[in-house]
Amino acid sequence: MSRFEYDEEAGQRLHMDVVHEMDDLADSGSNWVDAMRRLNAIDDPLARRLLALHRDCGSGSGECDCGDDEPGERQGWGCETTALIASHFGVDY
Numbered sequence: 714m715s716r717f718e719y720d721e722e723a724g725q726r727l728h729m730d731v732v733h734e735m736d737d738l739a740d741s742g743s744n745w746v747d748a749m750r751r752l753n754a755i756d757d758p759l760a761r762r763l764l765a766l767h768r769d770c771g772s773g774s775g776e777c778d779c780g781d782d783e784p785g786e787r788q789g790w791g792c793e794t795t796a797l798i799a800s801h802f803g804v805d806y
């Protein structure tokens with residue numbers, strides 16, 4: 714004979730996970746800072762020079778920004794070059 718019980722602990726865990734996800738979304742500014750910190754840990758001379766060149770991308774004044782985009786709204790890594798370097802070195806945003 715089997716019993717079914719509501720797993721209260723799992724339910725609470727799930728609820729906390731959902732809340733955590735929403736916090737992450739609201740806090741995307743510091744996510745970018747954390748991501749940049751991880752990028753800065755890359756110890757490859759060429760990658761570091763490219764990253765320095767593309768540091769302002771996505772902010773409206775970077776190497777890859779054409780000026781038509783709304784400044785101040787960063788989307789992900791800012792540009793494809795930065796995203797490529799990040800994925801090559803296994804850096805998550």
Ligand SMILES: [Zn+2]
Binds near residue numbers: 794
């Ligand atoms: Zn760029």
